[in-house]
Amino acid sequence: MLVEVAVAAAVRGRFTYRVPPHLAPAISLGQRVVVPFGKSRRATGYVVGFPEAPPAGVELRDVVEVLDPFPPFTPELVELLRWAEDYYLVPPGELLRAALPPGLNARGGEAGPTRRGVEYAAPAEGADRAAADPKALARAPAQRAVLGYLLARGRIPVEELRAAFPKGRAALTALERRGLVRLETETPVAQGGVLPAAATAPALTPAQAAAVAAIDGAAGGFQAFLLHGVTGSGKTEVYLQAIARARAAGKGALVLVPEIALTPQLSGRFRARFGDDVALMHSGLSGAERHAEWLRLRRGDARICVGVRSAIFAPVQDLAIIVVDEEHDPSFKQEDGPAYHARDLAVVRAKREGAVLVLGSATPSLESLENARRGRYRKLDLPGRVDDRPLPPVELVDLSRLRRGGDIGLPGLLAPELREAIGRTLEASQQAILFLNRRGYETLVTCEVCGEEARCTECAVSLTHHARRGILLCHYCGRTERVDARCPACGGVRSGVGVGTEQVEEAVRALFPRARVARLDRDAVTSADETAAVLARFARRELDVLIGTQMVTKGHDFPGVTLVGVVLADTALALPDFRAAERTFQLLAQVAGRAGRGAEAGRVVVQTFNPRTPAIALAARHDYAAFAEGELERRRALGYPPFTRMMAARIEGSEAGARRAAEALAAAARPALQGEVAMLGPAPAAIERLRGRYRWHLLFRAEAPKALFRVHAALARVALRPPGGATIRFDMDPYSMM
Structure with missing residues (x-):
């Protein structure tokens, strides 16, 4: 008996082994085994196939041990992982290892702790x-x-x-x-096989009811839906009721969410509705607990999985529905390790297992919208908020007008209109959220005499001034240095420019000394516990103003919030990324949706130097359709996704080594382009140096993936032994251009 094994390491290829007769009864597809590999006598591997004959000219070695009483991977998951390995150009064992909970790998397959009720x-x-x-x-x-x-x-x-x-x-x-x-x-008891006694489903709006009926009508086969619902329209209830119907038929469900630690209420809603039928997979659990949850799914003791990106590989039995909530969120793309996109893998998995797929968002990605326009997905709309609450009006404040008028010394960059809005909100005993996607006090420190910037010695970025700690900090590698009022180069006076959340907090406290103010960013809170504590105080209305970065935009529902202020809407627009406008629109729409979710009407004030830019002007009108139409036309004209496919080759190393490797890749790629593939680069990355390593990249663009795979085959020979000692990583459908 022969088996094909993927070794759990960053090693490309699969390897054939003999199975000793005494181990043959325990071997099946997806099994975790111990094999000799290279100089190691005991390497972990996964059985991914059963070849009929050994490869020519190879002396086979024997499988040493079978690690688990049953295979960790179902045959369906093995096929999905093999597809992902080929498509995302990653070593098979690396992807298989990443697909298992860390608790399983640590315990060698023995049972984790159990839960009851x-x-x-x-x-x-x-x-x-x-x-x-x-x-x-x-x-x-x-x-x-x-x-x-x-x-x-x-x-x-x-x-x-x-x-x-x-x-x-x-x-x-x-x-x-x-x-x-x-x-x-x-231990909740099901009522009529649909909803447990622990929860009562609310009445649906007509749009919600139509969406649930459409999803239910597609049960039993593959169908992809794009659920486009404005913020507060009740998308989660559609998920819950669609899943309840799947469970009533004895089927399983998988729900992917961006960051469960920032929206813990979502996991609570699923557990309250479906009880112990829900297994949760997220980083807030210990390795043992994740192992226990995974084991419940693998054995069929739990049939619903709610988890983050890696839960796309969860062993849900009899899978009938997959939900991807906030499908546009960039956290679904794995940037470190195997570079897969969980949303796109959800499409593949649903198709392969004959399941219904629901992609939900208030601001769908343009890739998903274009798939709906081409008929690949069926679009369902929730155009209004639950209880007919209106979307909040958005007022744009033109900061360039204030600059022309000489009013550039705005404290914390709070224009008079926003200051007035905060004052009115506080007078009415209501709450406000202020959003700025920049941490720190000042974003750049320079010398007034020679112009020398305070820059990180390890990364090609400026240091950010954090006044409260009295330091200059690199937000990429974490390097710090004490603030010096004098320039180390010439002795001149240093001054800071730019505004971060710390300066906004200081300004709000100075302008409204009686207000109860807190800040929510990676400097003010360093753990999930601290994040939850701040959000709890805000929910209990022990705080009046919450100031923060993207952490304040992530699906929170605070009925007391009637004002959202965007301190600077332009922070992402200038990034060298073709998705910059899309991300800006999505972020503004999400943060604006935090206002007016209770009985009181909401108001949004957006400060910008570019009020006529479509991403900002159309977000102010809540006009997703117009923005998407214009942005898709721009992408089509420029040849960017979703009208083309892309592959990135990312190189890191010494200054000379990274450049040599990038040039070698470009030389290897040119014969394979064949007029079908456009090559951009080689060029230094937007952030040329990170943590002391120089970064180069090449981008390849084609109408279909097949041509990109041909180019990758030419590049793979160089990647095996990169010149200059550099490291090379391939990224199919890259999300970050930085």
């Missing part, structure tokens, strides 16, 4: 008084944060709390001992 947590009587008493939990900040979250959310599955506070279990146990929290375990 759904555990709920709720604040006990008197918990609100303890939270309001500054002395009650003064020495237990973690307990105070967890209790604040529970008071904001009420009775919730502990799983949601774990998603919000990955290290919060000890605090929860301590709160229970203090009598401030109640813990209960339930």
